[in-house]
Amino acid sequence: MKKILIVDDEQDIVESLKFVLEAVDYTCYCAYNGEDGLRLAKEILPDLIILDVMMPKINGYKISRLLKYDNKYKNIPILMITARSQEEDKLIGEETGVNEYITKPFELDYVVEKVNQYLKAS
Amino acid sequence: MVRILLISDRDNQKEKFINLLSRNKYSVEASADVQLITDLIKVETPDIIIFDTYTAIDFKTLSKNIKPLCEKTVVLLLVPDKFTDKELIKYANGFIFENSNDEIILGTISMNLRMKNSLEKLSDTNKDLQDSLYRQNALYSTSSQFAGTLDKKKLINFMVEGIDRALSFSLTCTLSFCDSEPVLLINSLHELSDEIISALKLRTILQYKSLFENGQVPYEIDINKLKVSKHIKDSASRFTFDIFHYDNMFAPVRLGDNFYACVEIFKDSPFSSDDATCFQTIAQQAALPLKSASLYQEIKETNLKLEKLERLKSEFISIVSHELRTPLTSIKNALDILMTGKCGEINESGTKFLDMAKRNVQRLSGIINDLLDLSKIEAGKMDFNFQNINIHQVIDYVKSTLSILAKEKNLTLIIDETENLPDINADSQRLEQVLTNLVSNAIKFTPEGKKITISSRLLNASYIEVHPYFQDEINKLKGDYIVVSVKDEGIGIAEKDLLHAFDKFAQIENSLSRKVGGSGLGLPIAKQLLDAHKGAIWCSSELEKGSDFCFAIPVAAEKSLCPAGQY
Numbered sequence: 031m032k033k034i035l036i037v038d039d040e041q042d043i044v045e046s047l048k049f050v051l052e053a054v055d056y057t058c059y060c061a062y063n064g065e066d067g068l069r070l071a072k073e074i075l076p077d078l079i080i081l082d083v084m085m086p087k088i089n090g091y092k093i094s095r096l097l098k099y100d101n102k103y104k105n106i107p108i109l110m111i112t113a114r115s116q117e118e119d120k121l122i123g124e125e126t127g128v129n130e131y132i133t134k135p136f137e138l139d140y141v142v143e144k145v146n147q148y149l150k151a152s
Numbered sequence: 153m154v155r156i157l158l159i160s161d162r163d164n165q166k167e168k169f170i171n172l173l174s175r176n177k178y179s180v181e182a183s184a185d186v187q188l189i190t191d192l193i194k195v196e197t198p199d200i201i202i203f204d205t206y207t208a209i210d211f212k213t214l215s216k217n218i219k220p221l222c223e224k225t226v227v228l229l230l231v232p233d234k235f236t237d238k239e240l241i242k243y244a245n246g247f248i249f250e251n252s253n254d255e256i257i258l259g260t261i262s263m264n265l266r267m268k269n270s271l272e273k274l275s276d277t278n279k280d281l282q283d284s285l286y287r288q289n290a291l292y293s294t295s296s297q298f299a300g301t302l303d304k305k306k307l308i309n310f311m312v313e314g315i316d317r318a319l320s321f322s323l324t325c326t327l328s329f330c331d332s333e334p335v336l337l338i339n340s341l342h343e344l345s346d347e348i349i350s351a352l353k354l355r356t357i358l359q360y361k362s363l364f365e366n367g368q369v370p371y372e373i374d375i376n377k378l379k380v381s382k383h384i385k386d387s388a389s390r391f392t393f394d395i396f397h398y399d400n401m402f403a404p405v406r407l408g409d410n411f412y413a414c415v416e417i418f419k420d421s422p423f424s425s426d427d428a429t430c431f432q433t434i435a436q437q438a439a440l441p442l443k444s445a446s447l448y449q450e451i452k453e454t455n456l457k458l459e460k461l462e463r464l465k466s467e468f469i470s471i472v473s474h475e476l477r478t479p480l481t482s483i484k485n486a487l488d489i490l491m492t493g494k495c496g497e498i499n500e501s502g503t504k505f506l507d508m509a510k511r512n513v514q515r516l517s518g519i520i521n522d523l524l525d526l527s528k529i530e531a532g533k534m535d536f537n538f539q540n541i542n543i544h545q546v547i548d549y550v551k552s553t554l555s556i557l558a559k560e561k562n563l564t565l566i567i568d569e570t571e572n573l574p575d576i577n578a579d580s581q582r583l584e585q586v587l588t589n590l591v592s593n594a595i596k597f598t599p600e601g602k603k604i605t606i607s608s609r610l611l612n613a614s615y616i617e618v619h620p621y622f623q624d625e626i627n628k629l630k631g632d633y634i635v636v637s638v639k640d641e642g643i644g645i646a647e648k649d650l651l652h653a654f655d656k657f658a659q660i661e662n663s664l665s666r667k668v669g670g671s672g673l674g675l676p677i678a679k680q681l682l683d684a685h686k687g688a689i690w691c692s693s694e695l696e697k698g699s700d701f702c703f704a705i706p707v708a709a710e711k712s713l714c715p716a717g718q719y
Contacts, residue, residue: 040478040481040482042479042482042485042486043478043481043482043485046482046485046486046488046489047485049489049494050485050488050489053492053494113474113475113477113478134477134478134480134481135477135480135481135484135513135517136481137488138485138488138489139488
C-alpha cells in the first residue's frame with residue numbers, strides 16, 4: 031500500500047483528506063505542524079506528501095525546500111494546499127519544488143484524482 | 153542761488169564778470185589756480201563754469217580732470233570775437249564773446265541755465281520711469297514665482313526676494329507662520345549682533361500683536377522659544393543699533409481670517425510713496441498663493457489618510473477572505489464525505505438538508521472569491537494576461553460550461569455570432585469570467601421555457617446607443633469595438649435601478665441575489681474587468697420583459713499596443 035503524509039495544522043482538513051484517501055486504499059500518516067511533518071517525512075519515507083503552506087514553526091515552503099534539496103527525498107511528489115492563490119505564491123511553490131498547487135476551498139475528489147495521477151503512474 | 157565759477161587770470165575780465173553777475177543775484181567765484189578750482193568744485197558743484205580762453209591753463213586737460221566732478225555743470229567759453237579753435241568747442245556747451253554787451257552775456261547764461269534745468273527734469277523723469285519699470289518687472293517676476301509653487305516656506309522666501317529686488321533693502325524681518333512653528337526670518341545686508349537680534353525679535357512680536365485688537369492673536373508667540381533664521385549677505389561688516397533709525401515699513405501677509413506672516417523692512421535711504429505701494433502689493437500678493445498652499449497641504453494630508461484607509465480595507469478583505477477559506481474547506485469536505493454515504497445511509501430529508509448546506513457553502517465560497525477579486529482589482533494587484541484572441545473562443549467556452557445549467561431550466565441558449573470578427577486584445581480568462589457572470593445571471597432570472605440570446609458584432613463607438621445613464625461610459629470609447637450582448641426574457645430591472653446595476657452590493661442586486669443566490673459583486677467585478685480592458689459595460693431592461701447586458705472590447709491594433717502584464 032502506498033504511503034501518504036498529510037501535514038496541516040488544521041486538524042479538520044487532515045481528517046477529511048485522510049478519510050477519502052484511506053477509502054481508496056492509501057495508508058495515511060498525519061502531522062499537525064511543520065516540525066512533526068518534516069520528522070515523519072524522513073522517518074516513514076512516504077510516496078507522496080500533502081502539505082499546507084501556513085503552519086506554525088516551519089512553513090510548507092521550507093519543508094518542501096528542505097526535502098527537495100536532499101537526494102534521499104527529492105523524488106517524493108508534494109501537493110501544496112493553501113488559501114492563497116496569488117501568482118507570486120505559485121512562483122515560490124515552483125521554485126521550492128512543489129509538484130501541484132491546490133487552492134482552498136478544494137474539492138476532495140480533485141485531490142484524490144491528483145494523488146492517483148502521481149501514484150498510479152509510478 | 154545759482155553758482156558760477158569763473159576761470160580766468162585776467163583781472164579786468166574777473167572784475168567785469170563778478171560785478172555784472174553779483175548785481176544779478178548770481179554767486180560768483182573766480183580763480184585761475186587749478187588746485188583751488190578743483191577743490192571749489194569738490195566742495196559744491198557750480199551750475200556754470202565760465203572759462204576764459206586767454207587763461208594760461210590748458211582747458212582740455214582741466215576739462216578732463218574736473219568733468220567727472222561736475223557732469224551736469226554748464227561750461228561756457230569766454231572767447232575773443234574771432235574764435236576758430238574747433239577742437240575746444242567740443243568741451244563746452246556755449247560761448248560768450250568778449251565784446252558782448254551785458255544783456256547778451258546775461259541772456260546767454262540764463263538761456264543755458266534754463267536748458268540745464270529742462271535737461272535735468274527730463275533725466276529725472278527718465279529715471280523715475282526706469283525705476284517704475286524695474287519695479288513692475290520685479291512685481292511680475294515675483295508673481296510668476298508665486299504661481300510656481302505650493303510650498304509655503306518657498307512662497308515666503310519668494311516674497312522676501314521680491315521685496316529685495318524691488319526695493320533693495322538693508323534688512324527685513326519676517327515673522328512667518330508657514331512652518332511647523334513660528335520663525336523669525338532675518339535677511340540682512342550685514343551681520344547683526346545678538347543684542348540687535350533680540351531687539352528685532354521683541355520689536356516684531358510687538359508689531360505683530362499690535363495688528364490684532366485686544367491682543368487676540370491667532371498664534372501666541374513665546375519670545376524665548378521663537379526660532380530665528382538668518383541670511384546675511386556680507387558677514388564681514390556689521391550693522392549697529394543705528395539700523396533702528398533707518399526708514400522702515402511694516403506689512404501683514406493675510407487673507408481674510410488667515411494670517412501667514414508679517415514683514416518689516418529697513419533701508420538706509422528714505423522710502424517713496426511708490427516704494428510703499430510696491431511693498432504692500434508684494435505682501436498682499438503673497439497671501440493668495442499661501443492660502444492655496446495651505447488648502448493643498450490639507451487636501452494632501454486627507455488624501456494620504458484616505459489612501460491608507462483604502463489600503464487597510466483591501467488588506468483587511470484579503471486577510472479575512474483567506475482566513476474564511478480554511479474553515480469553509482473543512483465544512484465542504486465534511487459535507488462531501490457525508491454525501492458519499494460512506495458514513496452511513498442518509499434518508500431523503502437528510503439529503504435535502506445536506507444539499508442545502510452544500511449549496512450555501514458554494515455560495516459563500518463564491519462571495520469570498522468575488523471579494524478577493526474585487527479587492528485585488530481595486531488594489532491594482534490583479535494580473536492580466538493580454539493576448540490577441542477572438543471573441544468566438546470566449547463565447548464558445550461559456551456556452552459549453554453553461555449549456556447544462558440552461559438545459560436544467562429548460563432554457564434555449566441562442567448564439568448569434570457575426571462571422572469573421574477581428575481579434576481583440578484581452579485576457580481570455582477574465583472575459584470568460586465576465587460573460588459567464590452575465591449568462592448565469594440571465595439563467596437565474598429567466599423563467600423556465602424562455603430563451604437567452606448571446607450575440608456579437610463589430611461596431612464603431614459612435615454607433616453604440618445606450619440608455620442616458622451609461623452615456624458617460626460610451627463617451628470615453630473611441631474607434632472599433634466588439635460588442636457582446638446577453639439578452640434574456642427574465643424579470644427585468646426597473647429603470648430607477650439601472651443606474652446602480654454595477655454598484656457594489658447594490659440594493660437591487662441584494663434583494664434579488666438573496667432570492668437567487670450570488671454575491672452581488674459579479675457585475676461590479678465585470679465593470680472593473682472591462683475598465684482594465686479599456687472597454688465598457690452597460691445594460692437596458694424593461695420590467696417583466698427582460699434585460700439586455702452588453703459589453704464592448706476594443707478591436708486589437710495590427711500590432712498589439714497594449715503590453716501584457718500587470719494592469
